[in-house]
Amino acid sequence: MLDDLKEKVKGKKIRIVFTEGEDYRIQEAAVNLVKDDICVPVLLGKKDEIEATSKKYNFDLTGTDIIDPATYDNFPAMFDLMMKLRAGKITEDKANELLHQTNYFGTMLVKMGEADGLLGGATYSTADTVRPALQLIKCKPGNKIVSSCFLLIRGDEQLVFGDCGINIDPTASQLVDITIQTARSTKNFGKDPVVALLSFSTNGSAKGDDVTKMKECLAKLKEMPLDFPVDGEMQFDCAVNEDVAQKKFPSSKVAGHANTFIFPNISAGNIGYKIAARLGGFTAMGPLLQGLNAPINDLSRGCVWEEVYNNAIITANQTLMD
Incomplete structure (x- = not known):
């Protein structure tokens, strides 16, 4: 790549x-x-x-x-x-x-x-x-915020994580912008984005402020004319593993197939990309700024x-x- x-x-x-x-x-x-x-x-x-x-x-x-x-x-x-x-x-x-x-x-x-x-x-x-x-x-016209993403590469695998470097605790509305910007980055890097909104909960399995925020983000996205699939909220294993997805979120077309991941806050995103880079063998490139x-x-x-x-x-x- x-x-x-x-x-x-x-x-x-x-x-x-x-x-x-x-x-x-x-x-x-x-x-x-x-x-x-x-x-x-x-x-x-x-x-x-x-x-x-x-x-x-x-x-x-x-x-x-x-x-x-x-x-x-x-x-x-x-x-x-x-x-x-x-x-x-x-x-x-x-x-x-x-x-x-x-x-x-x-x-x-x-x-x-x-x-x-x-x-x-x-x-x-x-x-x-x-x-x-x-x-x-x-900001570019049509962009309300600047966000960031990381491009992670391991062999033929290519993942995009957002936002891991700029917005500390984005609102549901800001997460909508982050999702759209990050999906656009995935597309610009040559892949069709399949976007998972991440959480410690999958499809309502737990409650919390971050769960609610990701649900609100999804609801706002579903009202928009998007050119990419997005679903959530879901845990990371559900987003990337088809067997887990079939058990936890069988109705989702995104679960098990995601290549673009939206984190609820900068702590989760920053920790996530560093684990992928240090223990998962991915090469991490970023933070790449989006929306400028x-x-x-x-x-x-x-x-x-x-x-x-x-x-x-x-x-x-x-x-x-x-």
Whole structure:
């Protein structure tokens, strides 16, 4: 599946911003992305520090684009646009300060069309990666919230989990948006989404606030003209195992066949994807942000270069998606 995604973007010279260009993991990923013709890595940071890292680790950064915010030629135009976008919410001094931070600077490069997507979070927190995107890139029309998903791959298996990284305790209405966004991501990754709304209960077998929330989410979804099957609430084993599904939820066409999983809250989602990755042998890519006007994605601060590389492939593909 990753090979298919690589082929879609090869040679297209898609420009992906990396907000932590001095980091050796980012640079090793960048070298391999250039070698495989996946994208043009745009490395942000102080030029001397980027070069010091490349010299220390013997990385050849030919084919990357190194940009230092302090010496960026188009800074005045970027500053003016920032002031327009944040009119009445920011002072000139604060705008200048933020634009010398690579998370804001990189997001503005995407906003100005000088890059196609952004990958950050190797040293920045999730909040520091997402906040500039919410303020400057903003939601696509028709999207009320930004959410996230993880793409999990093991051999020929491909699963999508949402929301594991952004919305802490979404309401039933927010879960509707998360479900639709995550199903769209599954489709964009080449699979027909079959969506399970997860819970500790299956089809009313237990009671609780999260059970009620997932039931309300399903009821709202059933009123909409969806182009994918969705059902719930159900436990994970029921969602993926046909034998269990026949015992617990025989009336459901989704149970036993799901490939897209919506969690009731961020705790369940975050724990779930990490168990799949650490014990289940899945490669996890994400969190991939959904609902924004441009691809802005987050890395774990514990990431290795291979994870940066894989997430860059996904980010590059997102630039080609609706």
